[in-house]
Structure formats: structure tokens, C-alpha cells
Amino acid sequence: MAEILLSVQHVKQFFSINASFTVEAVNDVSFQIRCGEVFGLAGESGSGKSTLARTIMHMYEPTAGAVYYKEWQISAQPIYHAHKKDIQRNMQMIFQDSAAALNPRMTVRELIEEPLRIWRWCSTCPAYRQRVVELLQLVGLETSFLSQYPDELSGGQRQRVSIARSLALEPSLIIADEPVASLDVSIQAQIINLFQELQREKQFAFLFIAHDLSLLRFISDRIGVMYRGHMVELA
Amino acid sequence: GSNPQTSSPKGVDNSTLAFASGDYTTINPILNTHDELPDIIFSGLMKYDAKGNPVTDLAESYTYDANTLTYIFKLRQGVKWHDGAAFHADDVKFTLDTLTQSKTLAASITDNYKEISSVTTPDENTVVIRLSKPNAAMLNYLTIGILPRHLLEGKDIMTDSFNQHPIGTGRYKFVSWEVGQSVIVEKNTDYYDKIPQIDKIVFKIVPDENARALQMKSGDLDIAWLNAQNTEGFRGDKNYQVFDFKTADYRAISPNFAVPFWQNNKELVGILGYALDKEAIVKSTLGGRGVSAYGPLQLNAEYNNPNVRHYDYDPEKFRQAVEALGWIKGADGIYEKDGQKLSFGVDVRENEEERIDIANVAAQQFRAAGVDMKVNIIQKLNWKTLESFLIGEAAPFDPDNGTYDLFATGASGNYTHYSNAEVDKYLQAARMDVDPAARKDAYDKFQEVLAKEPAYIMIAYLEGNYVAVPRLKGPSTERVLGHHAVGVMWNIEDWTLGNS
Amino acid sequence: MLRYIGKKIGIFVIFMGLLSMFVFILARLAPGDPLLSFYGEGVERMSTEEHLAARQRLGLDETLPVQYIRWVDNAVHGDFGISYKYKQPASVILMALLGNTLLLGTVAYVSVFVLAVLLAVFCTLYEDTWVDRIICKMGTIVYYLPPFWLGLLLILLFSVNLHWLPSGGAYDTGRSNDLLNRLQHMILPLMVMVTSHLWYYTYMIRNKLLDEVRRDYVLLAKAKGMSGYSIVWHHCLRNVAPSITSIMAISITHILSGTYVVEAVFAYPGIGALSIESAKYHDYNLLMLVVLITGALVILSSLLAQTINECLDPRMRSEGDSIWQKMKTL
Amino acid sequence: MDNILELNHLSVSFHTAQGEVEAVRNVSLTLKKGEVLALVGESGCGKSVLCKSVMKLLPPNAFVKNGSIVAAGEDITQFSEERMRCLRGTRFSMVFQDPMLSLNPTIPIGKQIMEMICLHRKVGRQTARQQALQLLYLVGLEEPEQRFSLQPHYFSGGMRQRCVLAIALAAQPQMLFADEPTTALDVTMQAQIIDLLRDIQKKLQLSIVFISHDLGVVARIANRVAIMYAGKIVEIGTAEDIFYDPRHPYTWGLLRALPSFVPRGGRLHNIPGMPPSLLHPPQGDAFAVRNAYAMKIDYEKMPPFYKISDTHSAATWLLDARAPYIRRPELLHGESRESIG
Amino acid sequence: MAENEDFVIVGAAYKKQVRPVSESSVWRRLWKRPLFSLLVLGILLLGCIMAESIMNHHPSDFYLANLNEPPNTEFYFGTDSLGRDIFSIIWYGGRVSLFIGFSGMAILTCIGVFYGCLSGMAPAFLDNMMMRTAEMLSSIPNLLLILLILSIAGKPTPISIAAVIGGTSWMSLARIVRSEVRQIRASEYILVAKSMGASFPRILYYHLLPNFLSAIMFVVVSSISSCIMLESTLSFLGLGLPVEVVSWGSMLSLSNKALLTNSWWVILIPGVFIVVTLLCITNIGHYLRGAVNRRSSNL
């Protein structure tokens, strides 16, 4: 059995709307993801899937419980900061709404280049371009898209750009939050196929969130189902 | 006029006069020294006649004993304050005591009264004023408005609310004050002398000059003091009349003799006058409404001595004179001597636009002549460091007022540290001597000496241009006005307003 | 509820404290002699001792903290000191003029925003047509006209040539309680104030509205059969109301400080000129009072705006806008 | 004359900075009373534009380039905005794509419904309120009285979608455009909404144009199905025709792409490539570049409609007599269809 | 035969399908650019920069022999009542005014944007404090604050005036920026950037700035005008630049004086120059703002 990459232990995430009302978005959820494994997370709308993903990504501080990446408890502020670089490089997220997750004022090239630039991946400008072209080819887009803005792309193309960006740093864990929910069937099929190929090729661990069980069954090694903040089924 | 509703005899509507005024903070004759309102609300022991000579007012008569330096004033009987209280000798004593003894009072005029050693009131209608030193201008200074003792005794004269609700004995009574908007006075029907004919005067507060001109045009004002440029628009218009008053208000560059440059170059002061085309300055900055100046008493009808050196514009003469002093034109066109440039700064206060213009034009003319004068716009004067100042002074009445305190060594207004033994001598003599002929002689001499070694680089006398509606009759340009053309209302009792 | 009010009052008090401290220090850092405005030119003739004594009398000889604490102590007891220039209690001076300014300011403020909203709605309805384009161009040009100049021009036109309106003052003498008369005097100043602010706010509101009509709910409203006018009026305007109220809250000083020009040109007695003079001539007490008044106005209006916004849009209540963003992904 | 809507050769374009976007190209269809027509197609193929152009809700840069729209016998192509306003809501209303965004966030739900009622029927506030409540019952919102005066953000997506539906039904329209009413919702919610629509359609004898890109959803509700691709209708027929006897390769692709069709671990069938941009739609059949069965002519000439039966026709050269016979790829079997339907 | 060839199955991506594109759109895009405004502004700027070679008189000299002359061949724009050549002042003064306008704008934009972004991205508590501070500063009437600071700063120069004006007028911009940032900061692309480890300056520059630029464009552009106007108000108050430094602001106060004297050239010309310049800048700003694609209205 491969080593455990991500471990979520009794995570709770509550939002207090006002004094009398608290949303228990995630309530005592535990699961683990091994290296190279695809973990599917299903659940109806509002069951806390996105919140869980964001908590893992350290966008929210968990109300209780802990998230471990490798052996580090990344839900704790100091530990997260100590290993910030490693985590930021190795965990990437793909959002549900690709239009919202891509800055509308940046070209495809800039978008994909951004993580590379932040991490000084290459030393020369042409090298960056080279890498971007590589990534575009990987997700099946032509180089002619390089100078286009997200508005000018279709939903499927945008989602591919998101994927290319998340792959740029060759992460070990990708969290995809409903990456195909807003796409139509034929494009959805393309993207899922793409995910599968890439996952086989690069062997990254994959937390795949969707509300369509048939889709999850198709793609994942293990599936968790969430209901009102709880993890109710783990198969 | 804005209130045509009151009815009056045919052809005459003496109801209300709208007068354009600057803003007031207080109305108190000893705090506001050049303002219109205190003049008409209060009256003094003496007042000025048309020529600017003091004549009796609240005093019925007076005598002066030169040996004991004592004035004895007999007061008018039956004079009443506007609030109905009777006017007494006590009020006079109170006022003069305030001027000489008050600890809190900080008024610019207190120096004029420092020769008063005591004021006594043997009875209700007599005031005895004893001087420690002779002062020929004392009668002038006694034109100061008398304050009511019964309202002010024991109060802080600087901050008492009396200053906003003045009670005087003058021709007009204070009625109301709408802060920032207007002050209204009405005629004092109990006045002891000629009762004015205009019932009510509204002092409309319009500080902005252009706004004032426009309000005049729109008919919201009956009479207003305007600057020369704006006055042009009213000349020749049959709907308006223009009164061109002479004023004793002059502008000059006053070197500060405490700074090294002027200490070393006293001789330059006079010569620099040759480099200034004063006519051109008058024409441009004052719109031609003014005359070029040569001395501080130039507009004094009696004491002026026109036969002094004038330093009129003459660039050639300037060149000769300045080169005679050893100055040589440098490469930049500015004179130099011993490595020092002929260069000085002139300070102008920021809110005085016409002075700024004058300074700028003068600076340009100087530069053309080879003198570098830098214009500094400042907020606050600092006489310790400034090199020269674009000064404005006025000596409308007694020649002592406006000469002694400016030019006598160490006098209270002598900020420029001018010092000339001869000037001191003649000024002192003129001050002590009550005899007009002797005084005239002393002032003539003073003017000659001053012209030889001038304290100021004289530039110009201003005109006071009042624009009024034609139905206003009575303002007389006979009187020479003071600073900021104050004093038009000197004969307010003769003014009448026709129907609009 | 009590806690809510208490919190707001707390904010208010702290705010005023900091504001007064800031201005107090700033005013006293500025070089210049406050005595000059009290004693006039006479100060220049004072000897050093006299000068010192005079300073002592006005309480200017002590260290800054002591002065400030004394000022606060007096102010809390309702005594704001005397104005050096007017030599009367600063509050008296201010009160005499505050009414005029408030009247003019309020009317200007209300008309600026009423007109701005109307114009903005109009422009939104006719977006990109020639009417809209003309209004935009005109609005911009008028907005850029220098107010001094415009004011004098208006007097020239309406008072001098047409004799329709009085050229200055807040009211005809002695008719301070005649509202009609006051209004008549206010028309020209109002025109200057409105023109010099109108377009700025119109444009901001217009932009907000233009963004708003691009929302999808507008389409639904239209599909209901509503007319464009009533959609903008009943739906969009309501949704941009929070932005408008916050703009209104900050614009108070903006519009108030615009009164200075108007006061100068129209000889309108108000606190604009007063505040400038007090700063120029170091009339500390008056300055403090003016600043406190405007400060109080601003903070009160901004608290009010906040409350209104919370009523208009319950999403605002907890931590501003973020929750809505979260909810969208629901 | 029970054709409630007739589109004749309708073409709609947009003026944009880049040029003309031909969003709807030469579309003809009819809708009968009480019929549910599903419009299926990929994102951006012009489904929404088609509906909006009938309701004249298109932005100002859109224009009807060609063709006519006839609603209940009236040609409304040239109708003025005022006349359209009376038709909207009563003759046809619309449920928009995104229930989260199409409700005004600051106005209580109840008021938004009442607005519609008051606009089209002369009734008092009280009656309007009563009717609005009834509508909320109708669409199956629980506890409508309590929720009547709540703003939309207190509602979940499904509840909001119900409210939008209530608004659309408020003025008793003859025809309803439902623009992907379920896309943004999860599966359970989706099922609920579709059942609801079906119920209401039966109850009120509505004609519905139902838009979706999900054939599974369509199968549950539609009487007739029209498949759109790149602004054109490529195949139209009854639900049976489309699901059991599809003729257009694009329809095949769509049907095969469903995940439930493929065993786990396999590869999803997909249609390679991307739909073309409508900015400069290609010459010939727009689907050609993605079509494994494309013929040379597909790249040059637009295929005409071939009638297969009275109800069924498709636009592909494969139906031409000259075309080689193509064996239709293996599609959903009866039982798989059950699993989605 | 040919027909049958057409019906040969060639499969997907046999060749690219294209349709000839007409080239007219390029023209149209060019046409939408504010060419005219650019041209006029360019001329104005060039004139101001090269003031020395354009002026035919010294801007601060008094030509006492030519008082109040209407435009003529010697004085192209006439002279004022002190004999100053308006033509020279326009160019020379434009330099000062535009300098003050632009650098004031730059300063206030920098402060406002940075402060607003910082506050917008900060946690609620800090954000609240920062906004209250800005509110406090903005509750002091602008002119008053400028006056106080200028008198502390000492003798005014164009630079110090620009700095003081810019340094005291950024508050409302900061507020707008902050509320924009508050909206943007919850968007997912910011979250993505953050989770990728982007630094604050990077987020500010690449993600925040371009996205609220259009929202603040008008405020920024109109701040140029308010800086110029403020300078002129300061001149009017006598607290402006030293007299030998002429600016459009001081020209405006000249035109106030000339209103009653029928010297239309003194009244009109400076005003026209200011308004035209600002209009050009606004047009260009508007274009920059509009260049970002906006959806069309739903109305």
C-alpha cells in the first residue's frame, strides 16, 4: 500500500452567521488519501464538499480536527508556515467555476505561467514559454490560445487551462472541486478522459468532488459521500 | 435699494442705504481703528472736519495750558447714550484710562496716548487731561470714540459682548448684526448735532471684490468701494456715479535697516527710486487710479513740502548714481560690488493682491535696471529677518500721526529701524510745538532731510474709488481718506437718498 | 439592540477623540502666531514680556498635552473656548453661521443626489444612445468648469443682466426667518454647488447602475413584462442603494468644503470661509470646533449609512460582502 | 391551428467588436399546444439565444437577421417593445438558466411574484398575495407563508428554482421556456424539479420549450426533441425517434458520452474537438471537423434537412441517397435507457 | 463521379474549415480610439513641454506698454491688465498645472490604491480600523487640511503642493478601491493565486489592480482636475505657488478679476484650455476603461 499523502481527521468547519445561528458546513469528517490514489467525494448541494476542500487547501482554519499532509499537520498555522513552500507547490486546486477561477485580465499564457513564475521554475523567458506550450499540449489545446483571454474561451477550454495551470508545478495532490459540473456532456467526457490519462501518467493523488455518483464511480478508486456536513458512506 | 416699501416725502426715499463692507469681528472704536462703523456709532471729544483738522464734537470747548501741559474740556450737555443713559465726564475718563492703563487691551493705537499722565473729572461736564510731555497731535488722538463706562466697567474690553452690541453717542445707532451677512444701524434721532437724513444703513458684508462689483451692478448695493479695474466698468454709465477720493494711503518699499545689506548700503534707498517707473506702476497695477509718491506727507493739505528731492524715474540717472557708488554690472546684468550682488528680497503678505502686483512690476523694473529684487509672499511678517517689506501707510490727518511713529528712532511703528538724528530732531520739535507755523517749519525741514536720506522707496498713492447709485447725494470727495479708503461717511449726516 | 447602539456610540466617541487630537496637534505644529488674530497688528509692537503675558492669558504657554487635556476638559463641559479673531465664544460664532451652511449644504446635498440619481437612471435607460452621450459630454464639461468663474458668471447673468435673483447674501436683511426669501438667495449658490459636484456622483451611480442592469435578474424582470423604467427604478436602484448611501456618507465633507468658494463669491455667510480663516490665522478654538462639527457630521452619517444599508440588504449585516460570495457557490 | 409557436427560417446575429456572431442560423420549428419540446445541444450553440429572441429579450446588439416568429397566429417579429411587454408573462414566460442570479437579491421572494401578478392582472394587493401563495404551493415550496417575505439568499438553489418557476407561471402563460432549469442543481434536486415541471405541464396544459444539454434529463420530460449544433437544428423528432433511431452523428456522440454507458475503468466516449465559434461559422456542416463519419461534402456544403418520418428529420449528408451506408455505432440499449430515464 | 467523390468518408479533422473574414472590423476598432483627444492632448503636452521655444514673451514679465490688449499678432492671446502675455502664460503655466495635476493624481492614486488594497485584503478588524482612519482624515475639509499641512511644510513649490494635495485627497479613492477589493478578494482566482503562494504585491499588481482599474478610472481622471482646481483655489487664497511661478490656477483667478471688464480673452482662454485638456484626459480614460469588454445591457 502506498504511503498516506493526505489525512483528514475529525475536521469540523462551522460558520457563525450570527449569534444564534451557526452553519455546520463540515462536521467531523475523516478520511485519507494515498499517493497516486483517486478519491471521489460526492454529496448533494450544500453538503459541505467545497468547504472541506477549502479547509484542506488552508483557505479556512478548521473549527476542530486536523489536516495532515504527509506527516505535517498543515491545519496548524505555524506548521503550515514552516512548510508553506512545499505545500503550496504540491497541492493544487481546480475550481468548479473555471470562469471565476481564471483572472479575466490575464491571457492564457500569463495564467499558466503564473505558478511557474512564482516558483522560478525556469531561468529564461523562452524556457517559460516552452513549458507553457508543453502544458497546453498536455491538456489538448493548441498554441494559438496562448494570447487569448478567458472570456474568449469556451467552458471546456477554460477548464483545460485551469487543469494545465494546476499541473504546471507537477503537484503530488490535486483537489478538483466539481470540475465538470457546469460542462455539457460531450465536453465533460473529454475532460474526464483527460483527467484519467493525466492521472495515470503523472501519478498524482486526486481528490475529485462531484455530485454525480455515476461519474464518480467511473473515475475514482474510493468514494466518500457527504450529507449535511457528515461523511456518511465510504466505499 | 432693496426695501422700497417704506413711504416718504416725494422724490426722497431716505429709508435705507446699502453699503458694501468688509467683515467685522468687533465694533469698538479702540479696537477697530480704521473701520467705518465705529466712526458713525461712536463720537469723540473731537472730530475731523473736511480738511482733516480736529474740531470739537462731544466737547463743547477746550482750553490748553502749555505750561502745565493740561487740556480742560467742557462737555456738551444733555448728550445721551443710545441706550438712553446720560453721557458723563466719567465716560471720557474711563475710555482714556482704558487706553493708557488697561492690562488686557492690546490695541495698535495705545502709543498715541502714552503722554497722558492723568485724567480727572472735577465735575460731570469737565474733563481735565494732563500730559507728561507735549504732544501737538493730542487733539487728533482725542477724536477717538468714547466708550460708555456704565456698560464696560470691570469687563474685559477685548472679549466683552459689548463689542458686538455697541452703544455709542454717535450719529447712528446699532440695530442688529447678522453674522457674516450684514450690520444694520439706524439714525440716532437724539443726536446732539445735525441729525442724519438716511434712516437706516445696511452694512452688507461682501468681502470678495469681484462679488462686490457684481452686486453693485445688480442693484443690491447703493455704494461700494471698488478697485480701480472694476470701477472702470461703471464710469460713464448713467446709472452710476463714481466718487474718486484721494487717500493718504501710499505704498512703498521699506528696507529693514537692521539687516547688513541695508546697513552697508543706506545710500541706495534713494537712488533706487530712479529705477522705478512709478507712473507705469500706477497705470498698470492701480488702473491709473493713483499718483506717484515722493513723500509721506504728500497729500497733507497743509504740511506738505513739494520742494524736496523726488527721485522720479530716470534710468540714466540711476546708472550714474549707482556706478558712482562703485557698483559694476555683472555678466548677468545685475550690479555687483566687492563680490556682493545688488540683490534683496521684498516681503508681501499673501492676502494683499495689489501689493503683490506692485512688488512684481517693481521687481521687473528693477531687474531691467540691474537690481535683483526677489518677491517673497509670506503669511506672517518677521521684522527681525526680512530684508524689505512692501509697506502701506497713511497719514490722513495730523502729520504727526504717520510720521513720528514710523521714522523717529526707536518709535513704536519704526519696524524698519530707520534712524536719522536730524529727522528725530524735527519730528520731536513738530510734536512738541503747538504753534502751526512752527510746526509747519519743522515738518518742512523733516521732509527735506527725509528726502535726502529716505526711509522708504516711495511708489504711489492710491485713489479710493467709490461707486454709488445716482440717487445718493452727499458724499464729498473733499476729505482725503485713510487706509483702505475708510472715512467716506465722514459727512454722513449730509447724505440723502433720492427715489429709486 | 442596546449593545448595538452602545457600540456605535463607542465608535463615535473614540473617533471624535482621535480627530480632535489629530487636528489639535496639526494646528499647533503650523508655524505662526495665534496672538496675531487676537491682538491684530499690535502684536508686533509687544515686548517679549507682554507677549509672554498675552500667551499666558490665552493659555498658550503650556505644553501641548496639558493644553489638549484642558481643552478636552472644557469641551466636555460645553466650553469650546473663545475665538481669537472674533473674541467671543467659538460656539457662538459657529452657531451664528452653522445654520446658513447647514441649510445650503443640506439643500445642495439633497439636490445633488436627487438629480444624480435621476440623471443616472435616465442615462442608464438610454445607454449608448445620443441622449446619453450628450448628457455625458455636457455633464463632464460642466463638471470641469471652475466654480469661481461659474459663480461670477451666474451673477452676471441672473442678477446683473436679468435681475431675476439676488446676487448675494443668505437672505434680505431682517428676513432671516423668511424661508422663501432664503430659497431665493440660495438658488445661485446652489447652482454652483450642484454643477461642481453633480457629474461626479451621477457618473458613479450611473456606473453602478450600468453594472446592475447587466445582472441576470434584470432579464427575469423584463421577462415578467416590466418596462425598462420600472426595472431600473424598482429593482436596480434598490440594489445599488447601499453603494449610494456609502457614497453619500463620504461626500458630506466633499460638498461642505465646496461651500468655501460659494461663500466667497456670493458673500454667503457660512462656516466655509470661517474654517479657512481660522486655519490661516491660527484661531485654534474655532478651528477645532469647525473640524469637530464636520467630523461629527461625517461619522454620524456614515454610521447612519451603515445602519440603512443593513436594513436594505440583510446580507451586509455579517462581515460585509463575503458571505454572499460564499452563498453563490451553493 | 394549434401551433402555438412557429419559427420560420429564423436567424439571429450579434454585432460585436470582432464582427458578426451568428448565434442562431436558419432555424425552423413549431410547437403545439401542450407539447414539451426539448432543445439539446452543447454550450454556446444558441439555445438560449433562440428562446430569448422569441421573447425579444436580446441585448441591443442582437438583431433578427432573417425569418419570422409567429406566436399563436400573430407575427411578432416586428412587434414594438410596448406590445411585447404585454405578451411577456402572459403568452410566454421564461425560467432562466441560473436560479441563483435571476432573482433580485434584495427583494423578498413574495414581492417578486406579486409584482408579476399585479403587472398583468388588475387585482388588489391582498388577492395578489393570495395568488402568489397559491403559486408557491403549486411549485411545492414548503411553508410558503413563512418564506413569503424572505430574500432569496435564505433559500437553497432548488427552492430558488421553484420560486423562479412560480414567477414564470404567475400570469398563466401559454408557453414556457425553461432554459436549463436543472443544470446548476444536484441530481436529487434535478429530479424533483423535472417531476414538478411535468406535473405542472399536465395540470395547466402548458407548452414547454425545455433546454438542456443533458439527454438523460430530456428523456424524462420531452415529447419532442430538437438537437442543436452551432446555431442550427441538426435533428428533430419525437423522443422515441431521437433516442431509438438517431440519425445525426452528433446525436450519436451525445448519446454515447454518458458515463453510465461505459463500465468503470474504461474510457468515456467523447466527441473530439471543440464546437466551432459562431463568430465566423464554418462553411459546410459545422460538425464536420469533429465527425468521424464526415464526408468531403460536409466540408463544403451545408446539408439540407432529410425527412425520415412525419415527425423526424435530420440535417446530415449521411441521409443522402449518394452517401455510403454507415452502421450506426452501438447506442444505449433499452435497459440503459431506463437507467437514465 | 465527382459527386461520389464528395460522398467519400474522410472522417474528422480532414481539413480546416474556414470562412473568409472581412477586414472591416480593424478599421472600426481604430475608429473607436480617442484619436482626436490623443492628438489634442499631445499637442497641449508638447506645447507645455516645449514652452520655452513656443513662447514669444516672458510669462512673468509685465509689458506695461500693452495693458489689456485683445489678441493680436504680437500677443496671440492678448494681455491682461498688468500687461502679461496670456499666450506665454498658457504654455508655461500649463506645465506647472499639468505637473501638479498629474503628479497629484499619481500620488493620490498610489496611496489610495495601496491603502485600499491593503485594507480590502486585511482581516475585518484591521480593515475596520484602516477605514475609520481614512474616514477621520476625510472628515476634515480638504482645503483646511491642505492649508494646515502646507503651512507646516513651508514655502510651497509645485512639488510640495502636488505632494500635499495628493497626500490629502486619497481617502475617497481608497474607499472605492477597498470596496472593489472586498468584492474581488473572495473570487476564486485570488484564492488560487494565494494558494499558489503569490505575494501581496504580486496579487495587487496582477490580480487586483487590473480588475478594479475600470471602476476607479473616472475618479482617478477627475482627480487630475481637482488637483488643478485645488491649486487654483490655493492661489486664490494666496497660499499657492510663488508669484513668479504662473499656473493655470493663477490664470483663473485673473479671469475672475477680468469678468467685469469685458476682456473676454482673459476670461475665456484659460478656461477653455483647462476644460479642453481635462476633457481629452477624460476621453482617453474613458476609452481605457471601456476597452475592457463589458457585457451588453440586459435592459
Ligand SMILES: Nc1ncnc2c1ncn2[C@@H]1O[C@H](COP(=O)(O)OP(=O)(O)OP(=O)(O)O)[C@@H](O)[C@H]1O
Ligand atoms: N464562508 C461561509 N460562511 C458561512 N457559511 C458558509 C460559508 N461557506 C459555506 N457555507 C455554508 O456551508 C454549507 C456547505 O457549503 P459548501 O459550499 O461546502 O457545499 P457544497 O457541498 O460544496 O455544495 P455544492 O455542491 O453546491 O458546491 C452551506 O450551507 C453554505 O451555506
Ligand SMILES: Nc1ncnc2c1ncn2[C@@H]1O[C@H](COP(=O)(O)OP(=O)(O)OP(=O)(O)O)[C@@H](O)[C@H]1O
Ligand atoms: N450578447 C451577446 N453578444 C455576442 N454574442 C453573444 C451574446 N450572447 C450570446 N452570444 C453568442 O451566441 C452564441 C449562443 O449563445 P447561447 O447563450 O444561446 O448559448 P447556449 O446554447 O444557451 O449555451 P449554454 O448551454 O452555455 O447556455 C454563443 O456563441 C455566444 O457567444
Ligand SMILES: [Mg+2]
Ligand atoms: Mg461546492
Ligand SMILES: [Mg+2]
Ligand atoms: Mg444558455
